[in-house]
Amino acid sequence: MAIARAQNLKVFITVLILFACIITFSMVYNSGRMALTERSRELASLRIMGFTQGEVSTILLGEQAIVTLAASPSGILIGIGFSALMARAYDSELCRLPLVFTNATYVVTIAGVLLAALLAGSLIRYQLDRLDLIAVLKTRE
Amino acid sequence: MTRNPQPLPPSSPIAPLVPPLCQLRQVSKVYPMGEVQVQALRSVSLDLYEGEFVVFLGASGSGNSTLLNILGSLDVPTSGEVWFRTWNLTQANDAGLTLFRRRYVGFVFQFYNLIPSLTARENVALVTETAAHPMPPQEALALVGLADRRDHFPAQLSGGGNNSGWRSPAPRI
Numbered sequence: 571m572a573i574a575r576a577q578n579l580k581v582f583i584t585v586l587i588l589f590a591c592i593i594t595f596s597m598v599y600n601s602g603r604m605a606l607t608e609r610s611r612e613l614a615s616l617r618i619m620g621f622t623q624g625e626v627s628t629i630l631l632g633e634q635a636i637v638t639l640a641a642s643p644s645g646i647l648i649g650i651g652f653s654a655l656m657a658r659a660y661d662s663e664l665c666r667l668p669l670v671f672t673n674a675t676y677v678v679t680i681a682g683v684l685l686a687a688l689l690a691g692s693l694i695r696y697q698l699d700r701l702d703l704i705a706v707l708k709t710r711e
Numbered sequence: 712m713t714r715n716p717q718p719l720p721p722s723s724p725i726a727p728l729v730p731p732l733c734q735l736r737q738v739s740k741v742y743p744m745g746e747v748q749v750q751a752l753r754s755v756s757l758d759l760y761e762g763e764f765v766v767f768l769g770a771s772g773s774g775n776s777t778l779l780n781i782l783g784s785l786d787v788p789t790s791g792e793v794w795f796r797t798w799n800l801t802q803a804n805d806a807g808l809t810l811f812r813r814r815y816v817g818f819v820f821q822f823y824n825l826i827p828s829l830t831a832r833e834n835v836a837l838v839t840e841t842a843a844h845p846m847p848p849q850e851a852l853a854l855v856g857l858a859d860r861r862d863h864f865p866a867q868l869s870g871g872g873n874n875s876g877w878r879s880p881a882p883r884i
Binding site: 611612615616617618619620621622623703704706707708709710 | 776780783785786805806809810812813814816818820821822824826837838841
């Protein structure tokens, strides 16, 4: 009985981690995509004036990296608070989930966020490399 | 090993004494639009010399912009060759074309294309900092009479101020 409950918990945690990864990727990608849409005209103008793909990517993706890194500490704090709330919600006479954080928890969390950011950044970079420079010359702001 | 094409026969009685700065040879550009092939340029050959002031005139849709885009290395021809001095631009990759634009091409944008969150000085600095021998932004702004407006944002400048051609580092084209 206890083994079955532990198995269920494992599946539940795996699903939660999977969702967390998807949400992290979506958030970072969405933020980057919005920045690209808002600033594609500016970035394409810079490309026309001779900025390399790398330089233009550094402007956009550098900002995204700073935002991601700056948001990570507060994200971790919110995560700790949310975990505490969930642990309290499961606290009953039948079962109790202890609130345990190890160094591995932080490492896995930060690695997951960085991996998601890297993947989202690669997709944004792919789109950035395909900016239509000629269209920018023809369109008004 | 490819070599520069021979200059075209001079159209004026005063033959240029220097080799052309830019040469176009049999340049054609076709835009595939579904099943229709739109021929924007057909076998254009042209020599441009340093210091020349050249104006392209033509009806709308006659390929003026296409020709300028190819000369400014924003677009590549479907066939033919474009040379800048000894540099065959038709064989250059994206990095090469970017370098060419950065070093030799100046653009005056029809719709300003300034970065609204940067001041006039910062907008100019974007380009002067990428030039090999940059002109100080203040000096560049003074050349177009905008020295006193250096800390103003594009929205605070007039239409003419926005488009004073102040973002051309050291153009040859």
